[in-house]
Structure formats: C-alpha cells, structure tokens
Amino acid sequence: MSTGEPSATSTRRTVIAVFLAGVSVFLVLYETQGLLPAIREAYGIDTPTASLTVSATNVAMAVFLIPFSALAPRIGHARQIAGGVVLAALLALIMPFMPSPELLIAVRFLQGVTIASVPATAMAYLSLRLPPGALPGAIGVYIAGNTIGGLSSRLLTGLAAEILGWHGGLAFTAVISLVCGLIVVWLLRHDLFTTSKSVAARDSVTPTDEAPATQQVAAKHRDPANAEPVQPPRRAMIPLRSGLWRIYLTGFLCMIVFGGSFTMLGTRLQQDPWRLSEGAVALFFLIYLVGTVVTTYYGRLATKLSRTSLTLIGMVTALAGAGLTLIDSLTWIIIGMSLLTGGFFLGHTGASAAASAKRTGVDSTRSAAIYLTVYYLGTSLGAWLSAVLFTDFAWSGVVVMCMTSLAAVLILTLTGAPIGFRKRN
Known part of the structure; x- marks a missing residue:
C-alpha cells in the first residue's frame, strides 16, 4: 500500500480518470444496437447476423472479465485501464471501414475483450489509490460514467448517423471515445510510467485486502444504470x-x-x-x-x-x-x-x-x-x-x-x- 495519504489533487485526478474510462468504453459497447437495420442493408445480411455485432461484444466482455481481474495486479491496474480505453476506441475507429460482416463482427468481439479490462479493474484500482473515506463517492462517480457512456452509446451514435450515415455515426462515437481515452492516459500518467515500489505494492494487493465498501458494490458497474445504493x-x-x-x-x-x-x-x-x-x-x-x-x-x-x-x-x-x-x-x-x-x-x-x-x-x-x-x-x-x-x-x-x-x-x-x-x- 502507499506509505502516505494521497493528496486531494491526486484523489481528484484518479476519480476523474476512472469516470472518463467508464464513459469511454461504454460509449462503444452498444454503438451498433440502434443501427442494425442500416448494417443489415449495407452488408446484405439477415437480422440475426446483424445482431451478432451486439452479441459478440457482450460475449467477449463476459468471458474476459474474470481473467482481466486476475491479470491487473501483474501488469498494473492503471496500465490495464489505459490500454483498454485506447484499444477499444482505436478498434471503434476502424470498425466503420470493415469490408465484410465477418470482419465487422470480429472487430466487435475484440472490442469486447478490450472493454472488459476496465470494469474488471476500475473498482480495485479505486480501492488501492483512494483513502477509505473517499471510496464510496468515487464509486458513485464511476457508475455515473458508465451510465453516461451507455446511454450516449445508443443516443449519440443514432443522432450522428442521422446526419453522417451509419459509418459516420460510428466514427463520431469512436472519436469521442478516443478523446476520453487519451485524457485518461494523461491523468494516469504517474501510475503508468512510474516504477516506484509503492505503486508496485498497491498493485499487488489481493482481493482480501479490499475495503468492505468496495466488495459490496463490486457488481454495480455491470450496466451503466446500476447505481443502486447498498x-x-x-x-x-x-x-x-x-x-x-x-x-x-x-x-x-x-x-x-x-x-x-x-x-x-x-x-x-x-x-x-x-x-x-x-x-x-x-x-x-x-x-x-x-x-x-x-x-x-x-x-x-x-x-x-x-x-x-x-x-x-x-x-x-x-x-x-x-x-x-x-x-x-x-x-x-x-x-x-x-x-x-x-x-x-x-x-x-x-x-x-x-x-x-x-x-x-x-x-x-x-x-x-x-x-x-x-x-x-x-x-x-x-x-x-x-x-x-x-x-x-x-x-x-x-x-x-x-x-x-x-x-x-x-x-x-x-x-x-x-x-x-x-x-x-
């Protein structure tokens, strides 16, 4: 664990970073859900095949949540969060240019893998970086980021597609996601590039060391609107x-x-x-x-x-x-x-x-x-x-x-x- 209490500035930076990480990945999680008719017509596929652009992402996310939660202490929680948000956004940027539905679905599956790195890690990272008194509020802020990202994923993509077409709608959401992701990287830069023993110790904390408040709300991030009090x-x-x-x-x-x-x-x-x-x-x-x-x-x-x-x-x-x-x-x-x-x-x-x-x-x-x-x-x-x-x-x-x-x-x-x-x- 850290040898000293984190400063107010450090705490605020961590909370904002995790909030934007939630916004970033959930922005691209459901982005094809409202565009299935356009995707179906563009590729000449049936509706069940088009729906795989939603299912593939969620399947990948479900499968990789637990592995990523185990991997985070080894590579660093901040590095896993930063890598996930950037890779998910980059995959979202190339997705509109996929020449076949098979490649589109494959990219959506890979997106699910990268997205999983954030919800599998965010709660534990907050518990490691923040004092116990700041943890409940930080968790609420993180959940709010999931809510905003999940709703905007459907809403902004559809509204942008009205003007730019479905390709442009997906690209518009991807750009916003990438901007949020790059800000996350900048905010987490101290944990990303430091080699100090204190950070290594924080990242090596096992689940049994987590605060009870974190353990009680660890499942609240599974959907953007799950901000129920314990x-x-x-x-x-x-x-x-x-x-x-x-x-x-x-x-x-x-x-x-x-x-x-x-x-x-x-x-x-x-x-x-x-x-x-x-x-x-x-x-x-x-x-x-x-x-x-x-x-x-x-x-x-x-x-x-x-x-x-x-x-x-x-x-x-x-x-x-x-x-x-x-x-x-x-x-x-x-x-x-x-x-x-x-x-x-x-x-x-x-x-x-x-x-x-x-x-x-x-x-x-x-x-x-x-x-x-x-x-x-x-x-x-x-x-x-x-x-x-x-x-x-x-x-x-x-x-x-x-x-x-x-x-x-x-x-x-x-x-x-x-x-x-x-x-x-």
Whole structure:
C-alpha cells in the first residue's frame, strides 16, 4: 500500500480518470444496437447476423472479465485501464471501414475483450489509490460514467448517423471515445510510467485486502444504470450457497429481456407503419433513464418491502409493459417499454445487490464477478435470440421471449428466495 495519504489533487485526478474510462468504453459497447437495420442493408445480411455485432461484444466482455481481474495486479491496474480505453476506441475507429460482416463482427468481439479490462479493474484500482473515506463517492462517480457512456452509446451514435450515415455515426462515437481515452492516459500518467515500489505494492494487493465498501458494490458497474445504493439487511441473514444459482439465473433471464427488447426495438420502429430514422429511434433509448430512477430509489423501497416482494412487483410490471408494446401505437410502445425497463431494474437490482453482498471477502468478490459474467451472457443471448424470433414472428416473437423469461423469474421467486438469503429465527 502507499506509505502516505494521497493528496486531494491526486484523489481528484484518479476519480476523474476512472469516470472518463467508464464513459469511454461504454460509449462503444452498444454503438451498433440502434443501427442494425442500416448494417443489415449495407452488408446484405439477415437480422440475426446483424445482431451478432451486439452479441459478440457482450460475449467477449463476459468471458474476459474474470481473467482481466486476475491479470491487473501483474501488469498494473492503471496500465490495464489505459490500454483498454485506447484499444477499444482505436478498434471503434476502424470498425466503420470493415469490408465484410465477418470482419465487422470480429472487430466487435475484440472490442469486447478490450472493454472488459476496465470494469474488471476500475473498482480495485479505486480501492488501492483512494483513502477509505473517499471510496464510496468515487464509486458513485464511476457508475455515473458508465451510465453516461451507455446511454450516449445508443443516443449519440443514432443522432450522428442521422446526419453522417451509419459509418459516420460510428466514427463520431469512436472519436469521442478516443478523446476520453487519451485524457485518461494523461491523468494516469504517474501510475503508468512510474516504477516506484509503492505503486508496485498497491498493485499487488489481493482481493482480501479490499475495503468492505468496495466488495459490496463490486457488481454495480455491470450496466451503466446500476447505481443502486447498498441496502444493509434489516435483520440477521444466513447466506444459502444453494441459492446462488437463483441469483445468477435471475440476472441472466432479466438481461435476456432487456437486451433483446432494446436490440430489436429500433428495427421494429424503422419498419411500417412508422419508418422512423436512426435519429428518431435513438431518442427511444432515453427510456433507459427509467432504470436510473428505479435504482436510485431502490434502497428506499427496500426499507419497506423485501427484495423478494420487489422482484415480484418488478416482473409483473415488466410483463404488463411487454404486453402493451404489442399495440401499434408509439405512445403505448413508450409506456410499455418504460414499464418493462422499470420492472427489469427492480428484479435486476435486487439480484445484483444480493450477489455482491453475499459476504465480505473473496467469496463476495467472486460472486459479484460471476454475476457480472452471466449478466453479459444474458445480454448476448437476448440480442441474438430476439433477432431470430423477430425475423420469423415479428415483434410478437420478441414479446413471447420476454414474457417467457419474466415468467421464469416469477417462478424462481415464488419457489425460493431468489436473493439467496433466509431469515434467522
């Protein structure tokens, strides 16, 4: 560990660097999600193949999160973060010029690998560089960066594509990501190029040395809007290892719904009877902000209702929202997607909090990492499966997929506590 308390300037520089790192990588994570119709037409491919530009990135991210978390202490947390943001942005810059869909998907997979280096490292880096009192606020700032980057990934790319075409939209987002990445490198320059023993010691700290606050929130960065406060249990709890699979499966199923519905929403809106432009479709991703509201107030709700009750309410709300999206009206689609988003975040927030709060120490860190992995695998499967179903059954096929997954979460919740805890008598 460092021999002295970091200065206010050093702390501020670290927090800003990690914030911009989150913005940078999440800017390019979902950049093709709203452009699938344009990509499909440009390469002459079907919708399921085009959806692989979303799935490939999320699969790679899920697969490499845990390896990167183990690699960071060896090469240096700051170096891994800086390398990830720059490489992800450079890959985003060359992506619009790929001559074939196979190469485009391959570049998106490589992007997922580089993006994984940041969420796998950022929390640990903050815990090593900051004093304990500054850590909770810094984590909140980092999560805000994820939120801004994730929303802007869909919104800015679509709005830019309205003017510059889909190639230009992707390039525009890539340039912003690269600028953020270069600022991150500059802010982290002292840790990147120093060979001091103090930095080496900081980077060699094991997960068991991390502050409890970091361990409790280690899973919050899995999606840009997961800024829920950690809600301490109101009474003593006994962790049930047999319930862990319920936590992971709840997150996996929820992400099939969320990832699948938003991946194909743009394709639906760009067809009859609306034929909306990329820019207009991009505005629909503002619905994502409903999740920010839900996660912000989740802690307050959890003081009045159990997590199981909140999950049940969330799944029923999401089911109602999915059903409303079947109505061919933009107003009802907005209402339906808003309800689906709010319901999703009620279930997902409870599961993610349970995964990270399972216990302190290595078990908690490992549990959060596993949840993070299955979370992105759910996004990948949802994006691809929704495209397949949309091709054969139009939007109704996507809704059936969503309702099936939501019903499965309801069954998990009703047949056993999905958060993996049992009250102590």
